[in-house]
Ligand code: SF4
């Protein structure tokens with residue numbers, strides 16, 4: 001599942017993958033069962049880990065994610081338990097199939113958002129990425145969730161397969177009545193890293209030409225939009241989220257990462273051992289965050305150096321931003337007030 005919350009300084013976000021199983025096989029899925037595990041965590045374990053992760057003084061945002069989290073028959077119990085523990089916000093990242101009658105088992109008061117993944121404005125485009133028939137199911141699921149009073153946001157992962165389609169999304173969101181839109185960039189992780197011949201990644205020019213304009217269109221229609229910055233000018237300040245915010249990415253095998261780009265490798269900072277969050281000895285991802293390089297993100301240089309570009313003197317032409325850094329555009333009507 002794609003992740004929806006941006007990094008803000010001092011924010012504390014817990015991305016909890018409660019299982020890795022899914023009914024879909026999306027082309028860009030980053031779930032890697034060899035690294036993340038195949039188990040469905042029991043509700044009791046999830047509750048213990050949630051207790052270990054909640055912070056008494058700092059507001060913690062919880063994102064329940066998978067795989068497809070609504071395939072977990074105890075998702076409703078997890079949401080209710082997290083609410084009682086005092087998580088500041090609770091979001092479920094879903095593919096929109098809403099299994100196990102989850103819409104009947106929780107209330108809009110217990111959940112802040114369903115964040116739904118859709119990668120096309122029509123069946124034809126979405127099917128290229130998420131498979132045949134998933135568009136209709138997802139749209140029907142969104143309509144049902146909205147009719148029950150839930151807040152729904154939509155996440156769209158832009159790749160070579162749908163870069164010409166993303167411009168159609170603002171009007172679809174408006175028609176559906178969705179007021180939050182996350183535009184995500186396809187990463188070289190999980191499945192998209194395995195297909196070396198058919199790169200799904202966008203060029204810098206495509207990203208810069210297309211995404212900010214679509215975001216501005218959506219904002220004009222009253223939609224709150226965020227999208228990753230991806231490229232920074234040389235003069236722009238680079239910050240690694242792992243050093244200025246707290247993000248924890250939890251997987252069913254107990255691994256806890258602070259950086260999504262490390263998730264294909266056994267480089268995690270912590271592990272749950274006997275239900276206790278336990279730091280790992282060096283070398284792990286924490287040792288990499290400190291390194292300061294002119295290319296910006298260290299992990300990007302290690303795992304996807306193809307998106308860097310150098311001038312004749314060997315200096316990088318731009319920096320790669322932290323993949324958790326998002327641009328946020330408030331709806332035009334709201335900002336003009
Ligand atoms: S819905 Fe999410 S978890 Fe399932 S295959 Fe697609 S990206 Fe992966």
Ligand code: SF4
Nearest residue numbers: 240242259297322323
């Ligand atoms: S993506 Fe790069 S900048 Fe962001 S947390 Fe990971 S290492 Fe740090």
